[in-house]
Amino acid sequence: MDQKLEQILNQYQEKIAQIVTDKDLETTRIELFGRNGLFNDLFTKMKDIEPQDRRSYGQNLNVIKNELERLMALQSQKVEKTVKTKVENQENIKALPKIGHLHPVTQTERQLNALFKKLGFSVYNSPEIVTDEFNFERLNVPKNHPARDMQDSIYIKEPEYLLRTQTSTIESYLLKAKSGDLPIRAAFPGSVYRNEKVNRSNHFVFHQYQAVVVDKGLTMKDLISTMDLMFKTLYGPEVVVRYRAKYYPEVEPGVGPDMQCFNCHGKGCPICKYAGWIEMGGSGMIHPKVLKSAGIDPNIWSGFAFGMGLDRWTMAQKNIKDIRTLMGGNLAYKPNEL
Numbered sequence: 001m002d003q004k005l006e007q008i009l010n011q012y013q014e015k016i017a018q019i020v021t022d023k024d025l026e027t028t029r030i031e032l033f034g035r036n037g038l039f040n041d042l043f044t045k046m047k048d049i050e051p052q053d054r055r056s057y058g059q060n061l062n063v064i065k066n067e068l069e070r071l072m073a074l075q076s077q078k079v080e081k082t083v084k085t086k087v088e089n090q091e092n093i094k095a096l097p098k099i100g101h102l103h104p105v106t107q108t109e110r111q112l113n114a115l116f117k118k119l120g121f122s123v124y125n126s127p128e129i130v131t132d133e134f135n136f137e138r139l140n141v142p143k144n145h146p147a148r149d150m151q152d153s154i155y156i157k158e159p160e161y162l163l164r165t166q167t168s169t170i171e172s173y174l175l176k177a178k179s180g181d182l183p184i185r186a187a188f189p190g191s192v193y194r195n196e197k198v199n200r201s202n203h204f205v206f207h208q209y210q211a212v213v214v215d216k217g218l219t220m221k222d223l224i225s226t227m228d229l230m231f232k233t234l235y236g237p238e239v240v241v242r243y244r245a246k247y248y249p250e251v252e253p254g255v256g257p258d259m260q261c262f263n264c265h266g267k268g269c270p271i272c273k274y275a276g277w278i279e280m281g282g283s284g285m286i287h288p289k290v291l292k293s294a295g296i297d298p299n300i301w302s303g304f305a306f307g308m309g310l311d312r313w314t315m316a317q318k319n320i321k322d323i324r325t326l327m328g329g330n331l332a333y334k335p336n337e338l
């Protein structure tokens with residue numbers, strides 16, 4: 001066979017085998033068999049071939065043309081099959097049910113972040129390993145204070161470094177950092193840690209949501225109305241809340257909000273320990289000693305703070321009855337419960 005024809009055959013065999021799209025198939029088809037294509041040119045040039053060789057040249061040319069046409073048809077089938085599989089795969093992906101969702105605690109946290117941002121608060125976070133000074137002392141819990149027994153702490157290095165036991169710790173850092181930049185409106189969600197036995201309502205790691213306001217002339221009315229708004233945002237306007245006087249070392253006076261049990265609506269059940277009410281957190285007017293230790297003059301400035309168990313709020317909001325559900329790995333399989 002003519003050397004040039006053999007070269008053409010080899011070159012196009014390779015080229016056709018590599019085609020993966022319809023567009024490239026068409027371009028190659030035009031290049032080979034189109035009106036101004038390679039074969040038209042080769043057939044036109046047959047007249048320049050010596051008459052005695054013309055016949056065999058023509059036959060060879062036809063053989064090569066047929067072979068390349070066969071390869072093109074084969075490749076066209078392959079391309080079609082690949083495109084079809086791709087489309088089918090995409091349809092399969094579309095058909096998969098949506099099982100992913102944000103963790104319920106994250107959902108509640110974001111709802112609260114949105115509310116507080118609307119009220120002009122900034123949202124903060126801070127490290128989880130803290131010093132005894134910021135976790136206790138600056139919050140009016142000196143060494144040997146009985147309130148330390150209320151929180152069984154997890155120490156990283158005794159007696160100084162521990163995992164924060166409450167989001168009030170973020171408050172101590174914040175008050176110190178912003179003492180020269182008042183007033184303050186801040187909210188901070190975060191994980192907290194205590195050496196607790198795990199059961200349906202307690203866990204050694206849980207989440208709190210804290211808010212703190214420092215301004216001039218704040219009263220209990222400001223505190224209660226802010227908390228009311230928070231309850232209504234999460235549980236709707238019908239929510240029933242009561243506020244009871246409570247002791248917390250970092251506030252004076254202290255108030256504990258209780259919400260009517262979401263499960264039994266006040267009748268009494270295992271979730272509310274037959275009380276009909278669920279304790280939702282602690283709050284109060286910031287103790288003058290706490291303000292003073294941050295370098296804020298309590299004769300000029302006043303403040304209120306509240307901290308809530310975010311897990312408990314989430315459980316009440318989404319009717320989850322066991323805190324261990326929130327820490328487990330199979331939440332994704334129960335989207336209807338949430």
Ligand SMILES: [Zn+2]
Nearest residue numbers: 261264269272
């Ligand atoms: Zn109940």
